[in-house]
Amino acid sequence: MEKVKVEGLNAYFSNIHALKGINISIKEKKVTAIIGPSGCGKSTFIRCINRLHEVVPHAKVSGRILFDGKDIYSSAIDPIEIRRRIGMVFQRPNPFPVLSIYDNVAAGLKLNGMKRKDDLDEIVEKTLKMAALWDEVKNKLNASGVSLSGGQQQRLCIARTLAVKPEVILFDEPCSALDPISTAKIEELIFQLKENYTIIIVTHNMQQAARVSDYTSFFLLGELVEFGKTQDIFTAPKDKRTEAYITGRFG
Amino acid sequence: MLTALSVTALTLLLIYSMVTNALPAIQKFGWHFLFTSTWDPVKEIFGALPFIYGTLVSSALALLIAVPISLGIAIYLAELAPQFIRQPLSFLIELLAAIPSVVYGFWGIFGLAPFLRTAVQPFLSKYLGFLPLFQGQFFGVGMLTAGIILSIMIIPTISSISREVFLAVPSNQREAATALGATRWETIRLAVLGYSKTGVWGAVILGLGRAIGETMAVTMVIGNRPQISVSLFAPGYTMASVIANEFTEATGKLYLSSLVEIGVILFFLTLIINGIARFLIWKVSNKAKGRIRE
Ligand SMILES: Nc1ncnc2c1ncn2[C@@H]1O[C@H](COP(=O)(O)OP(=O)(O)OP(=O)(O)O)[C@@H](O)[C@H]1O
Ligand SMILES: [Mg+2]
Numbered sequence: 001m002e003k004v005k006v007e008g009l010n011a012y013f014s015n016i017h018a019l020k021g022i023n024i025s026i027k028e029k030k031v032t033a034i035i036g037p038s039g040c041g042k043s044t045f046i047r048c049i050n051r052l053h054e055v056v057p058h059a060k061v062s063g064r065i066l067f068d069g070k071d072i073y074s075s076a077i078d079p080i081e082i083r084r085r086i087g088m089v090f091q092r093p094n095p096f097p098v099l100s101i102y103d104n105v106a107a108g109l110k111l112n113g114m115k116r117k118d119d120l121d122e123i124v125e126k127t128l129k130m131a132a133l134w135d136e137v138k139n140k141l142n143a144s145g146v147s148l149s150g151g152q153q154q155r156l157c158i159a160r161t162l163a164v165k166p167e168v169i170l171f172d173e174p175c176s177a178l179d180p181i182s183t184a185k186i187e188e189l190i191f192q193l194k195e196n197y198t199i200i201i202v203t204h205n206m207q208q209a210a211r212v213s214d215y216t217s218f219f220l221l222g223e224l225v226e227f228g229k230t231q232d233i234f235t236a237p238k239d240k241r242t243e244a245y246i247t248g249r250f251g
Numbered sequence: 252m253l254t255a256l257s258v259t260a261l262t263l264l265l266i267y268s269m270v271t272n273a274l275p276a277i278q279k280f281g282w283h284f285l286f287t288s289t290w291d292p293v294k295e296i297f298g299a300l301p302f303i304y305g306t307l308v309s310s311a312l313a314l315l316i317a318v319p320i321s322l323g324i325a326i327y328l329a330e331l332a333p334q335f336i337r338q339p340l341s342f343l344i345e346l347l348a349a350i351p352s353v354v355y356g357f358w359g360i361f362g363l364a365p366f367l368r369t370a371v372q373p374f375l376s377k378y379l380g381f382l383p384l385f386q387g388q389f390f391g392v393g394m395l396t397a398g399i400i401l402s403i404m405i406i407p408t409i410s411s412i413s414r415e416v417f418l419a420v421p422s423n424q425r426e427a428a429t430a431l432g433a434t435r436w437e438t439i440r441l442a443v444l445g446y447s448k449t450g451v452w453g454a455v456i457l458g459l460g461r462a463i464g465e466t467m468a469v470t471m472v473i474g475n476r477p478q479i480s481v482s483l484f485a486p487g488y489t490m491a492s493v494i495a496n497e498f499t500e501a502t503g504k505l506y507l508s509s510l511v512e513i514g515v516i517l518f519f520l521t522l523i524i525n526g527i528a529r530f531l532i533w534k535v536s537n538k539a540k541g542r543i544r545e
Pocket of ligand 1: 013016018036037038039040041042043044045056
């Protein structure tokens with residue numbers, strides 16, 4: 001089953017042509033890794049999928065992205081709705097510093113109008129458990145979100161994203177600012193999440209892509225060079241440039 | 252280090268010379284000076300309460316009006332306005348801060364006061380007249396006029412500082428909210444206002460400082476009568492105005508030293524307000540301890 005199908009996607013920053021005719025199809029409840037050298041358009045690509053690209057001044061998009069068969073760029077679609085169904089975790093942990101740990105997780109729920117304390121409590125606990133953070137914070141839910149370590153903050157951001165029950169989760173290099181132990185925890189988490197979620201993860205780390213993903217796509221200079229099963233990409237890449245990149249001979 | 256020391260020394264010197272000059276009044280009236288409201292240069296009886304009251308009420312009124320408007324302006328300029336009008340509009344607002352206060356005063360006398368007397372005060376008394384705040388004769392000049400003039404004078408300060416504070420909010424905060432499915436307004440509320448609370452407090456305090464110390468424009472529109480009246484239509488007097496108005500004609504030694512004592516009170520009042528503000532800022536920023544770690 002394909003969850004997201006990208007057709008002829010182009011993205012621009014004023015006159016920079018950042019993505020050039022991308023076609024890709026993302027399978028449901030699988031992990032798809034996006035790899036490629038810095039500046040090749042990985043972040044831009046996933047930010048097109050939750051319609052976050054367009055909030056940058058002078059940024060433009062053309063082409064189609066079908067989400068459950070419907071084009072998210074058609075004029076009938078509300079981007080707010082899309083962003084609730086397609087969550088995102090950023091490269092740098094970005095909890096809201098004035099909100100408590102509890103309120104950080106509940107933020108999206110409150111936006112959706114959920115008010116009952118019982119409901120909120122339940123979801124906050126459940127998602128913090130899913131994000132493997134509950135045991136570390138259950139006694140200080142009222143502490144500020146930024147009183148946590150970097151890795152904990154990132155898991156808090158994951159919990160915040162999970163709380164609104166998205167169907168797809170986009171990760172933009174979620175571990176690049178973290179130590180190896182926190183990284184391992186988050187990889188473990190991603191592995192568990194794919195049972196219920198479709199996941200797209202940008203990563204600079206080849207081993208990480210190999211460990212967590214089912215499919216891998218290799219981007220270069222705004223183009224999709226190769227896309228396939230992770231195993232195939234890493235053992236028998238079809239394109240010379242892919243091979244060069246994964247064997248560390250460039251980028 | 253040396254500069255810090257010399258600034259402290261200068262402040263202490265200032266306090267010393269003011270207190271010595273105020274000594275006759277301090278010795279004569281003691282604490283009564285703060286809590287009595289007779290101001291009679293002929294009989295040489297002086298109490299500063301009407302001026303303290305006038306300063307506090309006119310400044311509070313100014314904040315009440317200016318803060319919401321300034322935040323609205325700042326949010327519009329930082330978040331909502333089309334790119335091409337942001338710069339010119341911000342410039343225009345900063346320009347307002349540069350207008351000499353005597354000009355505001357003139358405008359207050361010839362423009363605002365008559366307008367309030369003929370249009371606004373009758374309206375308020377008709378619909379809100381059951382409140383003691385809006386009862387009594389319409390003079391035009393008075394506490395309400397002073398509060399409005401002050402609010403107009405501090406709007407540029409509060410709004411331009413708040414705007415800069417909003418612009419300093421990292422874009423990853425806005426994106427965090429947007430990616431959660433927040434609308435534009437929700438993003439502003441969740442990511443921008445929360446993050447910049449401390450800075451906005453700072454802006455408000457600066458505005459308050461300006462309102463408390465403002466002399467010329469207030470003197471021209473407040474009516475200059477040392478009385479305490481619940482009605483905002485009634486004339487009043489502020490600490491800064493009474494010093495400016497009566498200093499040159501203060502003949503008696505006690506009269507002069509009473510005015511100086513008001514100056515001392517004004518000085519400590521600003522100090523206390525700053526202290527409270529710092530405490531609040533400290534509390535707010537303490538809650539959001541540390542930066543986001545990277
Ligand atoms: N806000 C922006 N304004 C203008 N150009 C931008 C902006 N953001 C990115 N770009 C350009 O778009 C291209 C793709 O950037 P993108 O951030 O998607 O790369 P990336 O693959 O995520 O890189 P990295 O691995 O360093 O995160 C780059 O050439 C970059 O210079
Ligand atoms: Mg990137």
